[in-house]
Each structure stands twice: as structure tokens, then as C-alpha cells.
Amino acid sequence: MYDFKPATPLAPEELYRELLAATDALTADEPDSVANMANVAALLWEFLPDLNWAGFYRVGAAKNGAVDELVLGPFVGRPACIRIPFGTGVCGTAAQSRATQLVADVHAFPGHIACDAASQSELVVPVLRDGVVVAVIDLDSPSPARFAEADAAGIEALAAMLSARI
Template sequence: MSNKLYSRLTAQVVAMIESEPDFIANLANISSILNMELESINWVGFYMLKDNELVLGPFQGNPACVRIPVGRGVCGSAVAQNAIQRVADVHAFSGHIACDAQSNSEIVIPFSINNEIVGVLDIDSPLFDRFSAEDEKGLSDLMAQVEIILQKHISPR
């Protein structure tokens, strides 16, 4: 993947969501764009933080786990640590929750509104070690722009 790809994806996502105030509609379109544009992935979507659990949100892919406790699995660890999780082999990740047996690597990016984590972007791949440091940076930068837009939509005007 190149910086050009993530610059283009970020511009595409920003253009799609900047004038739409609906949170769920925006996350649905983001997952769709990423699903169309990223190669060698088999699931992309969002989990939303509710009462110390992550609850399935908009996604593209096979049916998924509906609830994940904070601190469990890759997604729950991302929230507990408030840190990106880039896992080359999910089968070696202690406490991994296998929602799809086809997934072998994963990247999870927590995102916040008003300095509070509200959810995670989760992307799975059937390939081992699919996600590079460049993917991590590109997706992190993309989600930073998404956070700014989502924050504007919920802030009083």
C-alpha cells in the first residue's frame, strides 16, 4: 500500500461524510469505501463502546461477534489500552476471539469523540501479516480526520 492510496481514501471518506450528520450512516459508508478499496481483507467495520462492551456497528463482511468485552480479544485490547493493535497472526494473540475462522491478521484502531473512546475500526485479513506500518499510519490518519468530522457533527453549533 502506498501513501497515495491512503491520501486518496482519506479525501474520499472526508468528502462522503463531511456534510452528513448521521453517525451510523457515516460509519456505514466508511466501511463500504474501505471494503472496496483495500486489498486482501475479508472484514471491515466498526464496534461501538456501550457500557464497557464493544457492540457490533456498521460493517462489510460475514456475520460477526455482536458483543466483545473491553480487554478481551484484539478489539477489546485496543480499547483497554487506547492503542492501535496490529496483529500479524491472530491465532498467536492471547485471548483472540475468532469471529471468522478465515481471518489470520487484524488491525484495530480506537477512535474518540470529546476525548472519550467511542469505538474501534476493525479490519481483518485472510493473509498472515497483511497490515504494515504504512497501513497503520494511513488508517490512523484517516480515522483522525473522521474523528474531527464526527466531533463537529455532535458539537453544539
């Protein structure tokens, strides 16, 4: 049986290789996007130290039906904001710009949404399918500057793998 957790502390490149392998093992043959997001949120929690939130926001119709916005998806951590408009906060900025947001100090980010006051840094990576954002992967940490370029590259590879699976 595969444990789905790295046995020892690993260099970032090896850690993300193992995370991708575990993600592939769990999601390759599963057509249900919610199940895949739930398992990947759990993997992120197990693989990445020093997190206080790990999960997904999905693109969905706004309550008023006017424009799309991000809607809370599967996650691990404290309760979170349910809806985030594109362009608002770190997640909404990632969705609108279709670009990774690596934020060392969330309190310095214009329009940051504080779902958990303990969060100090954040990494948000859009999941693109055919160039269109379908979700974002959101990681929060209680430590300032927790995330590095190696984390961004690893989560971008994860997002690419998941683009057809969620």
C-alpha cells in the same frame, strides 16, 4: 460522479490519501454517525485489497449496564460477534489500551476472538474523541501479516478524521 474506488494499484501513502479524500467527501456534512460508519466500511472494502472483514465496533453500554463494551457497528464481511468486552480480543484490547493493535498472526494473540476462522491477521485502531474511545475500526485479512505500519498510520489518520463524525 466520483467512483470512490482507486483506479489502479497505488503506493500506500497515495492509497490512504485517496481514502481520506473519499471519506471526507462522504462524511463532512453528514451528521448521522451510522450512515458515516456504513459508508466508511464500504470505502475500506473498496480501497483495501485482501480483506475478509472491514468495519466498526462502537462503544455502548453492556447488556447488564455495568460497564461499557464494544457493540457491533456497520461492516462489510461475514456475520460477526455482537459484543466484545473491553480488554478481550484484539478489538477489546485496542479499546482498553486506546492504542492501535497491528497483529500479524491472530492465532498467537492472547484471547483472540475468532468470529471468522478465515482471519489470519488484523488491524484495529481506536477512534478517540477528547481522549475517550468512541469506537474502533477493525480490519481482518485471510493472509498472515497483511497489515504494515503504513496501514496503521493510514487508518489512524482515518480514525482522527472520523472522531467528530461518528
